[in-house]
Amino acid sequence: MSRIVVVGGGLGGVAAAARLAKQRHEVTLLEARRELGGAIGTVAQDGFAWPAGPTTTMLPAALRDLFRKSGRPLERELGADLSPVETIREHRFADRTSVRLPGGSRGAQAAALEELGPGLGEAWVSHVDTYAPVWDVLRRHYVENPWDAADPPTDLRRLFAARQTLAKRLRRDFRDDRLAMIAGYLPTAEGHDLRNVPAWAGLGTYLEQCFGVWQVPGGMARLAEVLTNRLATRRVTVLAGVLGRDLVIRDGAVAAVQTDEGAIEADAVVVAVDPRRLPALARHVERTMPAIPPVVTRLGLTDEAPALEHDVVLHGDAMITVRPDGTAPSGHRAWTLLGRGKLSEDMVAVLARSGLDVRDQVVTRVDQSPRELVEEWHGSPYGVLWQGRGTPRHRLGPTTPVPGVYAAGAHATPGAGVPFVVQSGALVAAAIGPAS
Ligand SMILES: Cc1cc2nc3c(=O)[nH]c(=O)nc-3n(C[C@H](O)[C@H](O)[C@H](O)COP(=O)(O)OP(=O)(O)OC[C@H]3O[C@@H](n4cnc5c(N)ncnc54)[C@H](O)[C@@H]3O)c2cc1C
Incomplete structure (x- = not known):
C-alpha cells in the first residue's frame, strides 16, 4: 500500500481519491474549504437555493463508471438513474428568431434547425458529423486511457497538430451566423475565444447530439454528498479546511505536501487544483492561463x-x-x-x-x-484557457514532469466539465495502478 495525498476536493480530486482508495492505496484528501465538491455545490439565500456550478453533464458513462468502479452503481447510490434532458437549450438571437436544440438525436436536431431556415438542418448535421472520427481518436487515446505527451499515437498527434481554428471552421461550415453561434456555444460559455480554440475541440456538439445531456436526480449537489460518503466508506482521510501550499521534493521526487499545519508525507501526490498555484509545479505550466468563470x-x-x-x-x-x-x-x-x-x-x-x-x-x-x-474555489473550475493547438501539451496530466506527481481536475488532461474531470480521476488511477 502506498500513501497518496490528493490536493483539492472538487469533483476531480474526489473521483481520483475514490478510485485510488478502491485500488487499496492509503489516501488523504486535502480540501481548502469546509465541504467537498468544489464547483458542485449550492448557493443559498432567503429560502432560495441555486446550483453553484454545473446543472447537467454530457457523457453519462463517465459518472456511471466512477460509481461502478469505486463501489455501488450510481442509481443505487442516488436512488434513481440519471435522466436525459429533452431540450438541451433554447437559443434566442438578436433578430428575435429562436431554436430549441433537442439532445441525443441527429434527426430531431436536423428537424429543429431546419425550422430556422431551409437547408440549415442539413448544414448542421453535416458539421456535427465531422466530429465522429475526432471523438474516436480522443476517446481511445486521451479520454479513456492515459496519454504520453512525449510519444502520442500518430492519429492523436495529427489531431493535435491540425492548424484550423474553431472560428475558421464555423465560418467555413455555416453561412448562417446563428448556426455558428450554436456550434460555438460551449467553448464560448466556458470562457474561450474561438480564434484560439482548435477546430477539433468543438466536438461538444457531437457529444450532445450522440450521447445526450443528462441531469442528476436531486441536482448536482447530491453527487458531492454521495461521493463524500463514498470516501468515508473507502476510508479516505479527508482534511477539510486545509490548503495545500506546495509540494516537498526530495531527491528529485515528491515526498510530501506542505500545509500550514505541517508537511504530510506521501509516496505520490495527485494535484487536482490549478498547478500554477503550487510553486513546485508552477514552472511546468508557465505557458498556461486559466479560463475565467462568467x-x-x-x-x-x-x-x-x-x-x-x-x-x-x-x-x-x-x-x-x-x-x-x-x-x-x-x-x-x-x-x-x-x-x-x-x-x-x-x-x-x-x-x-x-x-x-x-x-x-x-x-x-x-x-x-x-x-x-x-x-471562492481557489482557482477556476473552467481549467486551462485555450491558447491555440499547443494547449493540450502545455497542461499536465495524468502524469507530470515531477516524479510521483499526477494531475487531475479541470486544469489537467482531458480538460474541464463534469465528464472530463471525472475521467481525469480514472486516468490518474490508471497511471498509478493498484497498490502492490
Ligand atoms: C458556473 C459554472 C457552471 C458550470 N456548468 C457546467 C455544466 O453545466 N456542465 C458541466 O459539465 N460542467 C460545468 N461547469 C464546469 C465544471 O463544474 C467544472 O469543470 C468541474 O466541476 C471542475 O472540477 P474540479 O474538481 O477540477 O475543480 P473545482 O470544482 O474548482 O474544485 C477544486 C477544489 O480544490 C480546492 N482547492 C483549490 N486549491 C487548493 C489547495 N491548494 N489546497 C486544498 N484545496 C484546494 C478548492 O477549494 C475546490 O474545492 C460549470 C462550472 C461553473 C463554475
Whole structure:
C-alpha cells in the first residue's frame, strides 16, 4: 500500500481519491474549504437555493463508471438513474428568431434547425458529423486511457497538430451566423475565444447530439454528498479546511505536501487544483492561463416570471445563459444568469431588452464576479484557457514532469466539465495502478 495525498476536493480530486482508495492505496484528501465538491455545490439565500456550478453533464458513462468502479452503481447510490434532458437549450438571437436544440438525436436536431431556415438542418448535421472520427481518436487515446505527451499515437498527434481554428471552421461550415453561434456555444460559455480554440475541440456538439445531456436526480449537489460518503466508506482521510501550499521534493521526487499545519508525507501526490498555484509545479505550466468563470447573478423571483423548462441562451453583444434550475419557496422561481462578452450593464436589464423582463419579479439576488468565484474555489473550475493547438501539451496530466506527481481536475488532461474531470480521476488511477 502506498500513501497518496490528493490536493483539492472538487469533483476531480474526489473521483481520483475514490478510485485510488478502491485500488487499496492509503489516501488523504486535502480540501481548502469546509465541504467537498468544489464547483458542485449550492448557493443559498432567503429560502432560495441555486446550483453553484454545473446543472447537467454530457457523457453519462463517465459518472456511471466512477460509481461502478469505486463501489455501488450510481442509481443505487442516488436512488434513481440519471435522466436525459429533452431540450438541451433554447437559443434566442438578436433578430428575435429562436431554436430549441433537442439532445441525443441527429434527426430531431436536423428537424429543429431546419425550422430556422431551409437547408440549415442539413448544414448542421453535416458539421456535427465531422466530429465522429475526432471523438474516436480522443476517446481511445486521451479520454479513456492515459496519454504520453512525449510519444502520442500518430492519429492523436495529427489531431493535435491540425492548424484550423474553431472560428475558421464555423465560418467555413455555416453561412448562417446563428448556426455558428450554436456550434460555438460551449467553448464560448466556458470562457474561450474561438480564434484560439482548435477546430477539433468543438466536438461538444457531437457529444450532445450522440450521447445526450443528462441531469442528476436531486441536482448536482447530491453527487458531492454521495461521493463524500463514498470516501468515508473507502476510508479516505479527508482534511477539510486545509490548503495545500506546495509540494516537498526530495531527491528529485515528491515526498510530501506542505500545509500550514505541517508537511504530510506521501509516496505520490495527485494535484487536482490549478498547478500554477503550487510553486513546485508552477514552472511546468508557465505557458498556461486559466479560463475565467462568467459573471454570475442568481435571482429569486416571484412566479410571475416565466416558467422556463430548459436553459435559454440570449445571443447579442453579450451572451447570457439563463438556467432555471434550483429550488425556491412556494410561489417563486430560482434562476441563474451566466454572462459572457461585452457586459456593460446589469444582466437583468439586458434580459429585459431581449424580451425576458423580470425586473419587477426579483425578490432577492446574489451577484458574483469572476474574481470572487475564482477566490471562492481557489482557482477556476473552467481549467486551462485555450491558447491555440499547443494547449493540450502545455497542461499536465495524468502524469507530470515531477516524479510521483499526477494531475487531475479541470486544469489537467482531458480538460474541464463534469465528464472530463471525472475521467481525469480514472486516468490518474490508471497511471498509478493498484497498490502492490
Ligand atoms: C458556473 C459554472 C457552471 C458550470 N456548468 C457546467 C455544466 O453545466 N456542465 C458541466 O459539465 N460542467 C460545468 N461547469 C464546469 C465544471 O463544474 C467544472 O469543470 C468541474 O466541476 C471542475 O472540477 P474540479 O474538481 O477540477 O475543480 P473545482 O470544482 O474548482 O474544485 C477544486 C477544489 O480544490 C480546492 N482547492 C483549490 N486549491 C487548493 C489547495 N491548494 N489546497 C486544498 N484545496 C484546494 C478548492 O477549494 C475546490 O474545492 C460549470 C462550472 C461553473 C463554475
